Amino acid sequence: GAGVSQSPSNKVTEKGKDVELRCDPISGHTALYWYRQSLGQGLEFLIYFQGNSAPDKSGLPSDRFSAERTGGSVSTLTIQRTQQEDSAVYLCASSLEPYGTQYFGPGTRLLVL
């Protein structure tokens, strides 16, 4: 079946602009995760959704970051007033249930100029 998909695959934006990243998890997967992969920080966890609910948003790097999930499926990660340090690959993963095996999407490579 189809894996996790993410769009766009690449995004170049100017500092100060808002960006929206999309994740489409594997059908039927209730748990959805966002991670960020950058050279200096490695792979870091951002936020988790169980269904449409994100119980803890403390992993988000700043209040410029927000995320939502609708219909227990698609999720969007929004970064407002982007900064150069936001440049990274943003990865989405889903699992059938919490604490299950996570399957990753191809990521969105974000470059903030």
Place this chain on the structure above:
Amino acid sequence: AQSVSQHNHHVILSEAASLELGCNYSYGGTVNLFWYVQYPGQHLQLLLKYFSGDPLVKGIKGFEAEFIKSKFSFNLRKPSVQWSDTAEYFCAVLGGSQGNLIFGKGTKLSVKP
């Protein structure tokens, strides 16, 4: 907080050489452990996982890993590497409070033909 250490940043091998990549984790309780691989230009793929049972886990493409609880280790091995194994390898523990993965910094493997 839990952490994962991968001792080797970059490993260079010739084809047919044996491979062992080190991974140590900090958590002392029940652990679920993973190795993911990221081939050049591709997304993170699950190589193998350990949840319970036989501590010697076999994965795809001839890889295996051994969970040694007393050493807090989950080293990845392959008896004979191929050029196509050139990739970055990430060890991870399912240990975050939200069922998220905690990753090591990754080990880049370069296999010379």
